[in-house]
Amino acid sequence: MAASPHREMWEKLNLDIEAxxxxxxxxxKFYGDIYLSQEGRLGGMEYLDFVLSEVHxxxxxxxxxxxxxxxxVIGSFCVFVPEELTLAANAIQVGLxxxxxxxKEEAEKLVPRNTCALIKSFIGFKLARICPxxxxxxxxxxxxxxxxxxxxxxxxxxLVPMHVMEVPxxxxxxxxxxWKSEILRYKDRLEALTGNxxxxxxxxxxxxxxxxxxxxxxxxxxxxxxxPAPISGRDVLLINQVSFYDDxxxxxxxIGKLCDQLEERIQKKEGIVPESTxxxxxxxxxxxxxxxxxxxxxxxxxAVVVGEESCIGTRNTRDLVDESxxxxxxxxxxxxxxxxxxxxxxFTPNTExxxxxxxxxxxxxADGVIHYALMFCQPYAHEAFKVEKALREADIPMLSIExxxxxxxxxxxxxxxxxxxxxxx
Amino acid sequence: xxxxxxxxxxxxELVVTDGEKIIRQAKAATTFDPLSQVKKLLGELRPERxxxxxxxxxxxxxxxxxxxxxxITEIKAYALGTHRLFPxxxxxxxxxxxxxxxISLTNTGKVARFEMNDRxxxxxxxxxxxxxxxxxxxxxxxxxxxxxxxxxLSINSMCTVFxxxxxxxxxxxxxxxxxIALGLHASVVRRTANMLRRVGLxxxxxxxxxxxxxxxxxxxxxxxxxxxxxxxxxxxMVGAYGAALHGSRL
Ligand code: SF4
Ligand code: SF4
Numbered sequence: 001m002a003a004s005p006h007r008e009m010w011e012k013l014n015l016d017i018e019a020x021x022x023x024x025x026x027x028x029k030f031y032g033d034i035y036l037s038q039e040g041r042l043g044g045m046e047y048l049d050f051v052l053s054e055v056h057x058x059x060x061x062x063x064x065x066x067x068x069x070x071x072x073v074i075g076s077f078c079v080f081v082p083e084e085l086t087l088a089a090n091a092i093q094v095g096l097x098x099x100x101x102x103x104k105e106e107a108e109k110l111v112p113r114n115t116c117a118l119i120k121s122f123i124g125f126k127l128a129r130i131c132p133x134x135x136x137x138x139x140x141x142x143x144x145x146x147x148x149x150x151x152x153x154x155x156x157x158x159l160v161p162m163h164v165m166e167v168p169x170x171x172x173x174x175x176x177x178x179w180k181s182e183i184l185r186y187k188d189r190l191e192a193l194t195g196n197x198x199x200x201x202x203x204x205x206x207x208x209x210x211x212x213x214x215x216x217x218x219x220x221x222x223x224x225x226x227x228p229a230p231i232s233g234r235d236v237l238l239i240n241q242v243s244f245y246d247d248x249x250x251x252x253x254x255i256g257k258l259c260d261q262l263e264e265r266i267q268k269k270e271g272i273v274p275e276s277t278x279x280x281x282x283x284x285x286x287x288x289x290x291x292x293x294x295x296x297x298x299x300x301x302x303a304v305v306v307g308e309e310s311c312i313g314t315r316n317t318r319d320l321v322d323e324s325x326x327x328x329x330x331x332x333x334x335x336x337x338x339x340x341x342x343x344x345x346x347f348t349p350n351t352e353x354x355x356x357x358x359x360x361x362x363x364x365x366a367d368g369v370i371h372y373a374l375m376f377c378q379p380y381a382h383e384a385f386k387v388e389k390a391l392r393e394a395d396i397p398m399l400s401i402e403x404x405x406x407x408x409x410x411x412x413x414x415x416x417x418x419x420x421x422x423x424x425x
Numbered sequence: 426x427x428x429x430x431x432x433x434x435x436x437x438e439l440v441v442t443d444g445e446k447i448i449r450q451a452k453a454a455t456t457f458d459p460l461s462q463v464k465k466l467l468g469e470l471r472p473e474r475x476x477x478x479x480x481x482x483x484x485x486x487x488x489x490x491x492x493x494x495x496x497i498t499e500i501k502a503y504a505l506g507t508h509r510l511f512p513x514x515x516x517x518x519x520x521x522x523x524x525x526x527x528i529s530l531t532n533t534g535k536v537a538r539f540e541m542n543d544r545x546x547x548x549x550x551x552x553x554x555x556x557x558x559x560x561x562x563x564x565x566x567x568x569x570x571x572x573x574x575x576x577x578l579s580i581n582s583m584c585t586v587f588x589x590x591x592x593x594x595x596x597x598x599x600x601x602x603x604x605i606a607l608g609l610h611a612s613v614v615r616r617t618a619n620m621l622r623r624v625g626l627x628x629x630x631x632x633x634x635x636x637x638x639x640x641x642x643x644x645x646x647x648x649x650x651x652x653x654x655x656x657x658x659x660x661x662m663v664g665a666y667g668a669a670l671h672g673s674r675l
Contacts, residue, residue, distance in 0.1 A: 402543075409544050411480060412524070416541055419500035423536045 006057045009064060013136065016129040023102065023130045024056060027290055034296045038232055040272055042265070044258030045235055051242050055289075059245060060132045066092060067136065072194045075137035075160075077122060078145055079316045079342060080167050082183060082335050087206035087248070088198045089190040094133050095244025096122055096140070099288030101405045103128030110155040111148075116374040117404040118288060119152045126159050133245065134160070139193055141186070143167045145346040146379055163189050169348055171340060180336045187332070203331045207321045213248045216255040217317040223262045224306060225364045228271025229279065230262050233305020234295050240312045241289045273304045278425045281361050283309035283387065284372035284380045291405055294372055294413070301418040302425075306364045309357050310372075315342060318356070345379035353383065354390040361396050367424040368397040370417070375404045397424055428472035428492075429668030431502065432459050432481025435522030435550060436635065438665040439466040442673060450662055455481070455522075460488050476672040478502040478664050480524070497671050499664050500528055500539050506667030507631045508534030510657050515627040518617060518654070519664070520636035522550045525617055529624040538624045547583040548616035550636050555585050556592060556609050560602065567606065568639035574607030577645075583616060607641065614645040621650070630654045633663040 004010075010017060031052060051059065063073055072091040074081075077098065086093040101117065103124025110123055125131040134140075142153035142164040153164050165182045168175035187198055196202075220239065224231050239258075243251055265271075280303045282295065287310060295305050308314060321338040325331035343353035361369055371387050373380035384400045391398045399420040403409055426448070431438045437459055441449040449470065453462045459481050467490075475494045477485035482496040499519070507517045508530065517528040525548050528539040546552055550564075557567035578595055582588045588609060595605045613636075621630070630652065636642055637660035647653055657663055 397538075412541065412543060415480065415498050415500070415524075416539075419498040419536065419539060419541075422498060422501045423539075 004057070006061065009061060010056075010132060013060075013132050014129060015132060015135060019102075019128055020056075020130045020132075023100075026100075028053075030290055030292065034234060034292050035238065038234070038272070041235065042231065042258060042261050044254070044261050047254045047258070048235070048238055048242055051246055052238070055245070056132050060136065062247070063092060063094070063133075063136050067138075072138040073136050074190075075134060075140040077118075077141075077149070078143045078167075079311045080143045080145065080165065080339060080344075081141045082186065082339060083248075084203065084206040084210050084321060084331075084335055085183070085187055085190055085198060087209055088203040089187075089194045089196045090202070091138075091190065091194050094137070095288075096125075096131065096133055096137075097241070097244070097289040098122035098125060099291030099405065102130055111152050114376045115148050115152065116285075116377045118286070118374055118377075119148050121288075121405065123152060123156055123159075126156065137161075139163055139189070141165060145344060146377070148376070148378075167344075167346065169346060171347060176336060176340055179340060180332065183332055183336055183339075198328065200326065200328050200331065203328055204323075204325075207323060207325075207331060207335070209248050209252075211320045211323065213243060213252045213255075214317045214320055216252045216259070217243065219259050220255060220262070221307065221314060221317070223259055223266060226266045226271075227279075227365060228269070228275040228277065229273055229304045229306055230265045230271055232272050232299060233280075233282070233308070234292065234299055237287060237292070237295050237305070237308060237312065240308065240316070241287075243316075244312070278303040278367045278421050279306045279365060280421070280424070281305070281307040281309060281364055281366040281369045282313070282372055283357050283369050284384070285374045285377055286311040287372070288312065293405070293407070293410070294370070294401065294403065294417075297410070297413055297417050298370065298421075301414065301421045303417075303421045306366055307360055309360055309369075311344070314360065315344070345383045350383065354386060357387055358390055358394040358396065361391070362394070366396065368399065368420060370420065371398055371400045373400075373402045375402050426470070426472045427669050427672035428467065428470070428475045429502070429665040429670070429672060430463055430466075430475060430477050430485060431479040431499065431662075431664035431668060432463070432477065432484060433479045433499075433522050433635075433664075434524075435554075436661065437462045437466065437479075437481075438662050439463070440662055440665040440669045441470060441472060442666075442669045447666070447669075450659060450665075452661065460484055463488075463490075474672045474675065476668040476675075478668040495672065495675065497668060499524070500526055500536060500541070502664040502667035502671065503633060504528055504530055504534060504536045504667065505670045506663035506665075507633060507657075509666070509670055510663070511629060511631050511655055514629045514631045514655065516621060516624065516630040518621060518630065518632045519634040520548070520550060520613075520617060520632075520642075521634040521661075522554075525549050525620060527617070527620040527624045527626075529627065540620045540624050542620070545583075546585055547588075548613045548620075550634070552585050552588070552613060553609075553636065553639065556589060556606075559589055559592065560606060565638070568610065568641035570603060571606035571610045571641040572644065574601065574603035574605075576601075576604045576607070577611050578604045578608035580605075580608040580612045583612065588612060610639070610641045611645055614642060614649050618646070618649045626650065628652050632656055633660045635661045637661075
């Protein structure tokens with residue numbers, strides 16, 4: 001690879017240059033195979049191609065410039081971390097991706113081998129020094145969503161500056177009280193870190209920006225429900241993934257433009273696939289960049305993905321924060337309420353997720369649902385049974401898949417997915 | 426003339442149909458060059474269409490066979506083949522070389538649900554082949570050998586390698602080898618019975634795939650499921666037959 005103009009910056013961030021070059025090369029190849037090879041993509045996707053090609057370059061440069069100007073950077077792993085507050089404190093929030101096997105062996109020295117790939121990956125990325133986002137963070141926010149993460153943050157916290165938020169596991173009044181106090185604790189931590197006070201004015205703005213981003217993604221999700229599907233599932237997944245680290249205002253604008261193009265396409269009844277293509281919805285664990293394995297297999301098997309019931313998908317965009325609050329207190333309450341609606345599998349009981357999945361599948365006119373759990377992920381593996389039951393009652397076929405980031409099961413996955421596609425066609 | 430070709434991990438099967446009739450059935454080892462095997466099986470035949478199935482199906486799609494090639498999964502192929510042979514069948518079990526599949530069928534023969542083993546070979550033909558080789562008995566007669574057992578010894582490990590270790594240590598304890606063999610067969614049956622229950626086992630159940638030739642597995646399966654599986658005359662041809670049937674509908 002030619003010497004990158006960003007090399008000096010990466011060196012400053014203390015990345016392992018050689019390992020990082022290796023990662024970029026794999027990423028580039030993956031991207032070419034999985035994304036650029038698609039036929040009939042929208043012009044608007046060039047924005048994403050550019051963002052992704054510069055994911056470790058220009059965006060990191062922007063972040064470094066912002067840091068040099070005094071801004072703080074917050075990293076997160078979960079959609080529970082309220083970005084509204086982060087923006088109100090004039091900090092930048094990035095989702096740390098953790099979607100590839102890297103530094104796995106090293107990570108297995110700190111966490112048990114039967115830990116999900118996502119956890120191993122975020123630890124591995126840190127240990128292998130290949131993630132410029134992780135290296136740019138002034139603070140990383142963990143959350144006590146599952147036991148795997150909860151315990152992993154104890155080890156991870158020795159490597160990076162951390163703050164762990166306690167996410168409740170039920171949705172009673174006392175749980176809401178706990179969550180609100182956690183949001184306030186995060187607010188204090190942010191204010192201390194940035195030296196900025198969160199005021200009604202900047203919090204209102206923060207809520208607005210993040211809601212706008214959600215609205216743009218909601219619009220996208222509504223448009224893709226058209227028959228024939230106007231955009232591939234891979235592209236929408238990528239858009240969702242990019243939403244976690246690009247500047248939110250720029251992102252919202254670009255997605256707006258893309259949606260305009262989609263509307264034109266829909267009017268002309270143009271699809272990325274023929275009308276008869278089986279439509280599948282993915283549901284389950286988050287798919288962090290560059291975990292594109294399953295969507296790629298699905299769309300390579302003659303189906304199109306029309307929705308992601310996932311944290312990198314509708315779980316992150318379905319609900320908005322009420323914008324009517326005037327005081328900081330009112331807005332914190334609104335934020336609290338909005339986040340308590342998240343139907344993560346870590347909650348017990350979590351029946352709203354079952355309803356949401358069935359409703360979503362119907363709205364998207366999906367012919368079937370693929371439930372995706374990362375191996376060793378207890379919460380989602382458990383819910384797979386319930387989801388299947390709920391979907392069966394709604395007469396929607398479901399295929400349950402448990403996998404990780406490795407390619408060793410790709411052939412078997414293909415057979416299963418293809419058989420499922422045959423079954424629903 | 427339509428050819429259905431099933432490229433499995435261990436063997437390649439060919440079924441050629443002409444209208445309703447089967448005009449050729451043949452089988453060969455997969456080897457490292459499955460395509461040459463396919464060509465050998467086809468010989469002079471020039472079918473107007475080839476439908477490939479099995480884990481090697483994409484090899485066919487990419488090869489230049491001078492005929493149109495389509496592919497379907499072995500799940501669909503087994504469902505189609507079974508439904509034609511046994512129209513009343515509601516469940517299909519296929520134990521092949523490396524994969525085990527349980528398929529539940531609707532009353533019109535469509536796939537309603539299916540399960541497949543994941544990365545590991547426990548409970549598949551490969552497992553039996555491996556343990557048979559430890560006993561130095563050809564896998565074809567290993568089932569009969571096990572039927573000479575009079576006590577089902579328990580083998581707890583599902584893993585091929587560890588099951589072998591368990592078998593060896595039972596041998597060292599002086600257990601009758603036939604009983605150990607019986608125990609190994611029972612472990613295969615335990616695993617497949619669970620898979621069948623997960624797809625909602627309903628009878629008639631058709632047991633296909635190469636392992637359906639193993640009389641011991643059949644016997645133990647009857648006991649485990651309290652019901653009699655139906656065995657096709659050529660159990661390992663069902664996939665290739667289903668593929669050919671698919672071809673005749675295109
Ligand atoms: S699955 Fe649950 S824990 Fe994981 S990112 Fe989503 S909300 Fe957070
Ligand atoms: S994928 Fe499952 S196990 Fe892994 S971090 Fe998320 S909830 Fe926890």
